[in-house]
Amino acid sequence: MIVGIPKEIKNNENRVAITPAGVKSFVNQKHTVFIQKGAGLGSGFSDEEYQIAGAELLDTIEEVYAIAEMICKVKEPIKEEYDLIKENQLIFTYFHFASSRALTEAMIAKKAICLAYETVESDDRSLPLLTPMSEVAGRMAIQEGAKYLGKPTGGRGILLGGVAGVKPANVLILGGGVVGTEAAKMAAGLGANVTIMDISLKRLRYLSDVLPANVDTVASNPYLIEEAIKTSDLIIGAVLIPGAKAPHLITRDMLKLMRKGTVLVDVAVDQGGCIETCKPTTHEDPIYIIDDVVHYCVANMPGAVPYTSTMALTNATLPYALQLANKGWRVACAENEELRKGLNIVVGKVVYKGVAEAFDLPLVELF
Numbered sequence: 001m002i003v004g005i006p007k008e009i010k011n012n013e014n015r016v017a018i019t020p021a022g023v024k025s026f027v028n029q030k031h032t033v034f035i036q037k038g039a040g041l042g043s044g045f046s047d048e049e050y051q052i053a054g055a056e057l058l059d060t061i062e063e064v065y066a067i068a069e070m071i072c073k074v075k076e077p078i079k080e081e082y083d084l085i086k087e088n089q090l091i092f093t094y095f096h097f098a099s100s101r102a103l104t105e106a107m108i109a110k111k112a113i114c115l116a117y118e119t120v121e122s123d124d125r126s127l128p129l130l131t132p133m134s135e136v137a138g139r140m141a142i143q144e145g146a147k148y149l150g151k152p153t154g155g156r157g158i159l160l161g162g163v164a165g166v167k168p169a170n171v172l173i174l175g176g177g178v179v180g181t182e183a184a185k186m187a188a189g190l191g192a193n194v195t196i197m198d199i200s201l202k203r204l205r206y207l208s209d210v211l212p213a214n215v216d217t218v219a220s221n222p223y224l225i226e227e228a229i230k231t232s233d234l235i236i237g238a239v240l241i242p243g244a245k246a247p248h249l250i251t252r253d254m255l256k257l258m259r260k261g262t263v264l265v266d267v268a269v270d271q272g273g274c275i276e277t278c279k280p281t282t283h284e285d286p287i288y289i290i291d292d293v294v295h296y297c298v299a300n301m302p303g304a305v306p307y308t309s310t311m312a313l314t315n316a317t318l319p320y321a322l323q324l325a326n327k328g329w330r331v332a333c334a335e336n337e338e339l340r341k342g343l344n345i346v347v348g349k350v351v352y353k354g355v356a357e358a359f360d361l362p363l364v365e366l367f
Contacts, residue, residue: 001325002032004068006061007039010075012283014042014306015313017072017093020053022318027054031325036064043310065089070329072321074313075300076103087111088347090329092321094118094133097344098245098358099272104345111348113329117317118270119242119352120342127242128338129320131178132312134267136302138182138238141265142171144296145234146190148263148287154294156261158233161191168192172228174220174249174274175238176203179267181211183236188212195228225249230257237266239274244354246274252290260292269297334367 003026005018016039018026023033033055037047047057058064065071065084073093077085079102085091087110095116097104107114117129127134142160149169151157162168171187173180176198187194188211196211197220198204204217211217218224229235229250235258239246246268255277266278273279277290280299287296302309320339323332333340344352349364356363 001328002034002067002069003321003325004064004071005033005035005039005055006064006071006073006081007036008042008074008303009061009080010078010300010303013075013300013303015074015303015310016040016043016045016306017074017314017317018321019043019310019314020045020049020055022314022321023050023053023055025318025322026325029322029326032056034058034064034067036061040310043306045310070321070324072317074310075303076100077106079106082106082110085110085112088113090115090324092117092317092324094270095344096270097352097355099270101359104350104355104359104361107345108348108350112345113343113347114345115324115329115333115339115342116344116352117342119344119354120320120338121242122338129313129316129342130240132316133302133309134178134240135182136305136309136312137267138179138236139186140301140304141179141183141236141238141267142186142190142234144286144298144301145171145236145263145265148294148296149234149261151261153287154261154289154292155263156233156259160187160234169233170231171195171234171236172232173197173236173238174225175240175268176200176207176217177238177240179238179240180236181207183238183267184211184215187234188215192234195232197225197228220249222249226254226257229254229262230259232258232262234263234265237264237268237274237278239268240271242354245272245358248274248276250275250277252276255291255293258291258293261294263294263296265296267301269299273297340367
């Protein structure tokens with residue numbers, strides 16, 4: 001198969017879909033890899049390293065899309081890429097369709113094969129291609145939140161871990177999945193008072209066993225969320241419904257209950273956000289303030305630490321990408337249920353329930 005790796009062109013997206021080691025794996029199995037010049041520089045990989053591994057370099061993104069049967073990316077195609085995509089071309093990347101009607105309609109119109117990292121699902125219902133970036137984003141949420149709690153950026157002027165004689169900050173985490181767990185570890189490690197909320201008592205029992213003593217677990221419901229935000233300094237939105245739009249757990253009216261300078265970090269922004277006042281921001285312009293509450297809603301948080309993120313992501317995606325290349329998407333998805341759940345749009349038809357429901361589109365059964 002001919003595999004194409006374009007340079008990411010989303011704002012401040014420095015990750016790349018494959019490492020030189022990944023290229024070597026494709027080449028060893030008799031596939032051809034074309035990579036756009038400079039695609040790996042942001043992650044610390046030179047063009048020469050890719051050439052040594054066996055990749056062929058192309059000057060432009062247009063050339064990559066034109067020649068490839070399978071495009072491997074990190075982020076969803078943006079508007080400038082829509083017209084480059086060919087009918088029946090396999091696009092393997094994060095899509096997060098439920099948060100963007102424009103992207104969904106564009107991929108339907110292009111009749112591409114859209115296989116989304118974030119909905120590839122294992123038998124235990126874990127999301128193996130979302131997990132590594134959720135780990136990064138969960139940890140970064142605390143780093144960034146701690147930074148924006150500073151007074152110069154509109155925060156309350158609180159040091160996350162406090163000091164001797166001064167109480168630490170109160171951190172509220174909504175969601176006990178991978179993002180929430182990693183955020184809790186980081187916040188607790190820095191000495192904050194942490195509360196993590198989830199609707200699953202089974203998950204909360206597990207978290208209560210494995211997390212440090214300065215982390216409290218609370219069963220989530222609207223009343224308790226409303227009470228908790230009144231005394232929280234940093235709130236992390238970490239709710240995910242695979243492939244579907246995130247529910248709003250914090251509404252616009254609830255901002256008035258928060259103290260001036262509270263910081264909100266909505267990691268669910270890729271799926272529409274679990275905070276009503278959330279709107280996607282970039283690393284270039286990461287925050288905005290509503291009702292004296294600081295919002296940090298960067299849609300590609302792991303892009304700020306591209307070396308770590310690229311290595312972690314490709315460790316997870318490469319085995320699946322090789323299956324797709326070796327067998328073709330039809331056979332690979334027919335034989336592997338995990339991959340099959342990654343299919344969202346196929347030749348103009350929506351085949352993933354969460355996407356169909358998000359935009360009231362007909363759902364087509366593929367297999």
